Amino acid sequence: MELIQLAVPVLLKGLWMTLTLTALSVAIGFNLGLGLAIMRGSDKAWVSGFARYYSIAFRGTPLLVQIFLIYYGLGQIRFIHDVPTLWWVISEGSRCAVLALALNTAAYTSEILRGGLVSVPAGLTEAAKACGMSRAMRFRRIEFPLAIRQALPAYGNELVLMVKGTSLASTITVLEITGYAKRLMSQTYAIFEVFAIAGVLYLALNLVLISVVRLVERRLMRHTRPVSQGRAAIAISAI
Structure with missing residues (x-):
């Protein structure tokens, strides 16, 4: 009990850093991933090729290696x-942790969003062209809204992975939840108890995140739910 009273306030200090790392890396990574997904559909080979090989490079190497390359490796380049x-x-x-996490999640996000964009029916795009919509308007009003509905479940999993991925920032002296857990471990030698509490914090954070994603998904897909008899009767009477 005394250990819990000691550990929880200390680990909660790292919760803010975990949330900050997650929010910044997801915000940057989503926009970068969206740009890469659009580039994958380009008719220019070098544009689509760059996006493809970027995705292969960052999805094919461990996140920890990427963090080390950015934190320890880039500092050795005099130009920087x-x-x-x-x-x-x-x-x-x-x-450095935000940069590594953002670049990593951008690769996964680009594949998730590309799958959503590919799933948009071609007939809708052709109909939008026939109505005189510009490329940007078609993307904003038709392609992106439909793609995000299809991609949201998979992207929710990516968000959970990003929360867990922030724990690797502790390897480069960032004091988030795992960083504080390591410090407590060295002070109390209660390895199991300290990291069990840290695990509970990560679990609680991810449960909240999953709930938010499901609420957003339910909101976006509300048109697919069956209409209740009461609502159907109101709609018929209105006609």
Whole structure:
């Protein structure tokens, strides 16, 4: 009981950093992944090829290796030292973690969104063209809304993986939940208890995230639910 009273407040300090890493990396990674998904559908071979090989590279290598390459490797390139913006990004562990997580999730997100975009019926796109919609308008009003509905369940799994992936930031001195757990472990030697509490925090966070994703999915797919008799009667009477 005393250990719980000691560990929980300390681990909750790392919860804010875990949430920050997740939010920033997902925000950056989603936009980058959307751009890559659009590039995969380009008619230009070099554009679609870049997006394809980017996805292969980041999905085919471990996230931990990518974090180490960014945190330890990029700092050895003298050119980066001469560019203030680049040096600012890699000069601190949390920013390196955000960059690595964002680049990694962008690769997975691009594949998820590409699958959603491919699933959009061609007839809808042709009908939009016949109505005179521009490429941007078709994407904004038809293709993207339909694609995100199809991709949301798989993207929800990616969000859960990102929350768990933030634990690897502790390897580059970032004090998130796992980072504080390691510190407590070295102070109390209660390895099982400390990491069990940390695991419960990750589980609770992911359960909340899954619930939010399901609510959004239910909201987007509300048109597929059967209409109740009461609502049907109201609709018929209105006619």
